[in-house]
Amino acid sequence: MDELDAIDCKIIAAVQNDGRITINDLAERVGLSPSPCARRLRILEEKGIIKGYTATIDQAKVGLPVSAFASIKLERQREEDLDRFAKAVARWPEVVDCYLMTGQRDYLMRIVVRDLQAYETFIKSKLTRLDGIASIETSFALDQVKRAEVLPIG
Template identity: 50%
Template sequence: MDSKDYQIIGTLMRDGRLSNQDLAAQVNLSPSPCLRRVRLLEEAGVITGYTALVDQKALGFPITVFVGIKLSRHDKVTVQGFESAIGAIDEIIDCFLMTGEIDYLLRVVARDLDGYEHFVREKLHAIEGIASIDTSLAYGVVKQGHSLPLTPRP
């Protein structure tokens, strides 16, 4: 990747709806080479998709909860079963494998506290191998980013 690729990626992270014509103009390329670079970035897995950013509150999910999960065992069956179950639950927006005291950190959205309680009782408790669940409610957002810091590699 060169500096022009980074420029394309940075521009698309700010506005993924740009037409190829507009993108090319913003990164000072003609449309054909710009499109070719975008397609190469997609094929290489650097650009993995395009999505709309939505306001979770506007869609009825004002509650954000961070959930620390500790597994009772770390054998292959328990880990694969947990990860498979987590992948099928829509309220879980992100799941991170962690070092330290907890094994996983989940970012969960809920319509209200009753909805979160239902999520824990009906969905999390149904997953085999969970030893503990630690919940932290977020009551505000200071910064929420969607773009990566871009500096070309040396």
């Protein structure tokens, strides 16, 4: 990756906090005129540094108050097993985060559902039907203390 300069970092910080900011407001905030600001923003997008723009949704207010964290251990950690698991997880909308981990477990997933029955359905109809899973351990979030999409850039 190319080194980010101070202007790039300011642009990233601004769009992380407000993805709907206008080019004119962004340019003013970072100290550029609109045309070069728009060009820099486009370059950051083309390089994949800025991957997209989304709205932050309150999961409870849309009927999905339960966050379950599932730790998954696979029977084997061969590349084809890891790939098969990753492809399956990518198809499941309930899984909003999934990380390949070091340590005792192979994957850590955050699964968002409406209630415990929906989580049980997810486990029975999807997760346990996937070949190669040795064990699943689940913890349920009681409260969300912090959640941020804003990275601590420069």
